[in-house]
Every structure is written in structure tokens, then in C-alpha cells.
Amino acid sequence: MMRALLPLIRRDIGAAWSGGGLWLPVIFLILVASLYPFAVGPDARLLGQTGGGMLWIAALLAALLPIERLIAPDAQAGMFDQLLVRGISDETIALAKMLAHWLSFGPPLMIATLPAAALLKLDGSTLIRLELGLAIGTPALAALGVLTAALTAGLRSAGALSGLLALPLAVPLLIFGAGALHEGSGAALKFLAAISLLLVALTPIAAGAAMRAGRE
Amino acid sequence: MRISGPNGIGKSSLIRQICGLIPCNEGTIILDTAPALADERAALDPDKSLRAALLFWADIDGAPPARLDAAMERMALSxxxxxxxxxxxxxxxxxxxxxxxxxxxxxxxxxxxxGNGLDGASLASLGAAMDTHAASGGAIIAASHFDLPHAFSETLDLSEYAP
Known part of the structure; x- marks a missing residue:
């Protein structure tokens, strides 16, 4: 099982690099951050108060961007069949997909948050809480992405459908993630961590089951 | 062993059942070894070079690169x-x-x-590769609707089991 995990993760990250998938969430986040002041006006106080929440929404949507590329192309190419024949389970594949997806969008997104926060005039302590929240929350976003990708693989117009599927499930992340932006909100951060743990633990099993059901 | 029969009789489904990719409605298939499968989908990354794409699988299979190079040479892919x-x-x-x-x-x-999509020369080198594999104690189950250039010890004609 483990012998396939590393090559799979390496392959997926390589594909994200070469396919431009790495830059897409980063550019998306910075674009949203630069458009937001045009929409609400250049009031630094207002931007500072609402910008953190806006960045959470942007991060959530950015995580959904590459969903269509996650599972469906590999399933169609027969990649999974070849892995399964080698005794590598659906769950292991889903775990590798989840780790690789997080590695290729989580850290870049957290780095992109730095210039985005400057554009929105977030103060230092809010930025630290935002980055902390993203560090805890992005693995859950990656898990959610893989889960919906596995559920919608093989369907037509899977892109639109996966957005509709993933967004309601992401609401708790958004509530506690944005809730953790205020001072003295350690409880929200703990709730965020709990949801994140749950999603990360459940996704390999649930996505593996979805992939198995999709094949039969 | 060669599995023969007309299109749609279930040759590919039988191969996929042997792999454990689809469940059997009746009976069980016991397989005590990890097989190597070649079906109609190549399962190679379209953007990688051919050697890099094949190396990914050789890496997972634990096959040394020299063995892969020999196999590529054999199928005239070098x-x-x-x-x-x-x-x-x-x-x-x-x-x-x-x-x-x-x-x-x-x-x-x-x-x-x-044999699908192969020209005469490739078919001959596939036959030679199958001969080598069988001679070294390996087993082959091939589904094909036409004769392959290899002396199969058994032939299973699925049209005899048509519903």
C-alpha cells in the first residue's frame, strides 16, 4: 500500500505544477482581494473588518477550482484500474489524492493570503488568525474537493454539480473559519479543527467507496 | 489460455472479473498473485514523455528501469x-x-x-514476448477475437456459454 502512496502523491503534485493548477487558486485569491475594494469602496476600516471573511470565501471557492481534474480524468484513463490490479485499494488512492491536492493548493493559498491581506488592509493579528485558520481549514477543503470529485466522477456537467455538492458541506468551515478571525475566539478555532479532522479522516473511506461504486 | 468469442460475449468482463475490478454474480475467482493487465486504456499521463509515464508504473511495480528499457526495445518503442x-x-x-x-x-x-491496433511486426514481437514469458514459467490469459501468434495451451470459446 505505502509503496504506491509516495509515487502517486509525487505524480499528482507534478501534474498540478505542469498543468498550471498550482497558480489558478493563487491568482484567483489575489484577483478577488484586488476586486473587493472596488466593490465596497476604499474605506480601510470597513475593508479591515470584512476582508478576512471575504478571503475565507475566496479560499473556499479557490479550493473548488481544480475539482474536475482530480478524479475523473484518471478514472477515464484507466489509471485506477491499473492501481487496483496492483493491489492498491481505492482508499489508498483517495488518501494520496487528498494529500496531493492539499499540498498543491493549501500552502500556495496561504502564501497568496499575505499580499491579499495587504490589499484588504487586514491588521497583523487578524492576518495571523486568518493564516492559522487556513492552515487548519485547508486540509478539510482539500478533503471536501476529493470527496465531491469522487462522487461526481463520470457524470456529465460534473463541474457545476460538484460546486453545488461541496458548498453546503463547506458552510461549517466558513462559519468557524471566519468566526476565528475575531479576538479571543479560540473556541471557533477548535471547532474548525474538529470539523477538519472529521473530514480528513472520513474522506479516504467515503471517496474510496464512491470510486468503487462508480466502477461497478 | 486464450479466451475467444464474438464481440460483446463478455471476454473483457471476464478479464475484469479475474482482476477483481467487477464483482462476480455467481461463483468466486481465487487469484493468489498480482497480475499485470493490459486493456484498451493505456493509463499513461498524456503530458509526460513515454519513458517517464512508463517509469511511474515501473516504480510502483518495483521493476528496475533496465527491465523497462528492454521491454520498450522489444516493442520497438525506444x-x-x-x-x-x-x-x-x-x-x-x-x-x-x-x-x-x-x-x-x-x-x-x-x-x-x-492484438488490436498492432501492425504485423508489433504482433510478431508481442508473440515473441508471450513465448518468452510462457517459457520462463509465466501464465497468460488473453482475450482476443482473432488468432494471436502464440501457441496457447488452452482456448476457451465463450460463444459456447452464450445465454
Whole structure:
């Protein structure tokens, strides 16, 4: 099982690099951050108060961007069949997909948050809480992405459908993630961590089951 | 063993059942070895070079790169090693999938229509590869609707079991 995990993760990250998938969430986040002041006006106080929440929404949507590329192309190419024949389970594949997806969008997104926060005039302590929240929350976003990708693989117009599927499930992340932006909100951060743990633990099993059901 | 029969009789489904990719409605298939499968899908990354795409699988199979190079040489793929997979023709992709099977250390080869899309010379080298594998104690189950250039010890004609 483990012998396939590393090559799979390496392959997926390589594909994200070469396919431009790495830059897409980063550019998306910075674009949203630069458009937001045009929409609400250049009031630094207002931007500072609402910008953190806006960045959470942007991060959530950015995580959904590459969903269509996650599972469906590999399933169609027969990649999974070849892995399964080698005794590598659906769950292991889903775990590798989840780790690789997080590695290729989580850290870049957290780095992109730095210039985005400057554009929105977030103060230092809010930025630290935002980055902390993203560090805890992005693995859950990656898990959610893989889960919906596995559920919608093989369907037509899977892109639109996966957005509709993933967004309601992401609401708790958004509530506690944005809730953790205020001072003295350690409880929200703990709730965020709990949801994140749950999603990360459940996704390999649930996505593996979805992939198995999709094949039969 | 060769599985023969007309289109749609269930040759590919039987191969996939042996792999455990689809469940059996009745009966059980017991397989005590990890097979190597070549079906109609090459399962190679379209943007990687042919050698890099095949190396990914050799890495997972635990096959040394030299073995892969020999298999590519055998299927006349060495001149194409640096081409991206998306540039290859159907027959070349098929040869690449067969080269992966030849390079793998698996004892059992499961080949689904291995002759499809191959020209005469490639078919002959596939036959030679199958002879070598069988001679070294390996087993082959090949589904094909036409004769392959290999002396199969058994032939299972699925049309006898048509519903």
C-alpha cells in the first residue's frame, strides 16, 4: 500500500505544477482581494473588518477550482484500474489524492493570503488568525474537493454539480473559519479543527467507496 | 489460455472479473498473485514523455528501469521514448501498455484484445514476448477475437456459454 502512496502523491503534485493548477487558486485569491475594494469602496476600516471573511470565501471557492481534474480524468484513463490490479485499494488512492491536492493548493493559498491581506488592509493579528485558520481549514477543503470529485466522477456537467455538492458541506468551515478571525475566539478555532479532522479522516473511506461504486 | 468469442460475449468482463475490478454474480475467482493487465486504456499521463509515464508504473511495480528499457526495445518503442504520450498513435499506445506488462515482474499476464491496433511486426514481437514469458514459467490469459501468434495451451470459446 505505502509503496504506491509516495509515487502517486509525487505524480499528482507534478501534474498540478505542469498543468498550471498550482497558480489558478493563487491568482484567483489575489484577483478577488484586488476586486473587493472596488466593490465596497476604499474605506480601510470597513475593508479591515470584512476582508478576512471575504478571503475565507475566496479560499473556499479557490479550493473548488481544480475539482474536475482530480478524479475523473484518471478514472477515464484507466489509471485506477491499473492501481487496483496492483493491489492498491481505492482508499489508498483517495488518501494520496487528498494529500496531493492539499499540498498543491493549501500552502500556495496561504502564501497568496499575505499580499491579499495587504490589499484588504487586514491588521497583523487578524492576518495571523486568518493564516492559522487556513492552515487548519485547508486540509478539510482539500478533503471536501476529493470527496465531491469522487462522487461526481463520470457524470456529465460534473463541474457545476460538484460546486453545488461541496458548498453546503463547506458552510461549517466558513462559519468557524471566519468566526476565528475575531479576538479571543479560540473556541471557533477548535471547532474548525474538529470539523477538519472529521473530514480528513472520513474522506479516504467515503471517496474510496464512491470510486468503487462508480466502477461497478 | 486464450479466451475467444464474438464481440460483446463478455471476454473483457471476464478479464475484469479475474482482476477483481467487477464483482462476480455467481461463483468466486481465487487469484493468489498480482497480475499485470493490459486493456484498451493505456493509463499513461498524456503530458509526460513515454519513458517517464512508463517509469511511474515501473516504480510502483518495483521493476528496475533496465527491465523497462528492454521491454520498450522489444516493442520497438525506444525511438519514441522522449515523445509526450498525447502525440502517440493508438497502436503506439497499445504497444506502450504491452511494454508495461512485459516489464512488470507479474507472473500472470491478463491481456484484453492485445492484438488490436498492432501492425504485423508489433504482433510478431508481442508473440515473441508471450513465448518468452510462457517459457520462463509465466501464465497468460488473453482475450482476443482473432488468432494471436502464440501457441496457447488452452482456448476457451465463450460463444459456447452464450445465454
Amino acid at each position: 525511438p519514441l521514448a522522449d515523445l509526450p504520450v498525447r502525440m502517440l498513435s493508438t497502436g503506439q499506445r497499445k504497444r506502450a501498455a504491452l511494454a508495461r506488462v512485459i516489464a512488470s515482474p507479474a507472473k500472470l499476464w491478463l491481456l484484453d484484445e492485445p
